[in-house]
Amino acid sequence: DIVMTQSPDSLAVSLGERATIHCKSSQSVLYSSNNKNYLAWYQQKPGQPPKLLIYWASTRESGVPDRFSGSGSGTDFTLTISSLQAEDVAVYYCQQHYRTPPLTFGGGTKVEIK
Amino acid sequence: QVQLVQSGAEVRKPGSSVKVSCKVSGGSFSSYAFNWVRQAPGQGLEWMGGIIPIFDTTNYAQKLQGRVTITADESTSTAYMELSNLRSEDTAVYYCAREKRSRDLLAEALEYWGQGTLVTVSS
Numbered sequence: 011d012i013v014m015t016q017s018p019d020s021l022a023v024s025l026g027e028r029a030t031i032h033c034k035s036s037q038s039v040l041y042s043s044n045n046k047n048y049l050a051w052y053q054q055k056p057g058q059p060p061k062l063l064i065y066w067a068s069t070r071e072s073g074v075p076d077r078f079s080g081s082g083s084g085t086d087f088t089l090t091i092s093s094l095q096a097e098d099v100a101v102y103y104c105q106q107h108y109r110t111p112p113l114t115f116g117g118g119t120k121v122e123i124k
Numbered sequence: 125q126v127q128l129v130q131s132g133a134e135v136r137k138p139g140s141s142v143k144v145s146c147k148v149s150g151g152s153f154s155s156y157a158f159n160w161v162r163q164a165p166g167q168g169l170e171w172m173g174g175i176i177p178i179f180d181t182t183n184y185a186q187k188l189q190g191r192v193t194i195t196a197d198e199s200t201s202t203a204y205m206e207l208s209n210l211r212s213e214d215t216a217v218y219y220c221a222r223e224k225r226s227r228d229l230l231a232e233a234l235e236y237w238g239q240g241t242l243v244t245v246s247s
Contacts, residue, residue: 062234105234111173111174
């Protein structure tokens with residue numbers, strides 16, 4: 011199984027500042043046939059289901075603000091919130107859907123306001 | 125607008141079973157993969173298994189093999205997850221989620237999610 015490791019577990023960022031979350035997979039999630047990384051990012055707020063933010067490592071889901079961006083390839087990925095807003099307080103998860111089953115998630119990163 | 129609506133909260137005793145439903149509206153049902161993901165209180169997300177109705181294929185997490193059964197009723201566009209021999213550690217919110225696109229070869233990101241069903245296992 012591919013193990014997904016996120017860091018940090020939590021971070022506190024001032025409003026308007028940048029938040030950066032890292033995700034590392036134990037094996038590459040790059041599919042060479044289409045050159046896409048099968049890595050997704052989700053945002054989960056308390057009492058709500060997860061919400062898809064980014065897929066294929068860097069493609070923003072429709073309706074997601076452009077302050078959210080994803081980058082990386084192979085085994086190392088980053089989710090960046092360029093200017094943190096109050097509504098961005100949530101837990102963020104990365105997930106690989108390349109070598110399945112199983113789909114595997116990172117442990118989550120809690121983002122708070124400093 | 126695709127919507128996944130799950131059945132309501134359940135309370136079960138250890139050793140019993142629970143079956144959670146996930147009714148899909150507003151989009152095609154059979155050609156998409158539906159996955160079940162659970163979240164224990166204060167914990168992260170755990171994939172349980174999935175089904176592709178058009179192929180009637182299922183996959184399960186190894187740790188739940190033998191206890192979990194995922195099915196789909198194409199006539200009602202409803203997916204089901206049944207978990208048997210319940211233990212206290214099965215107390216969690218259970219989510220169904222539909223993949224973003226019909227599978228070409230590989231699994232896709234989870235675009236649509238149900239609202240979640242709290243299952244509490246307690247004697």
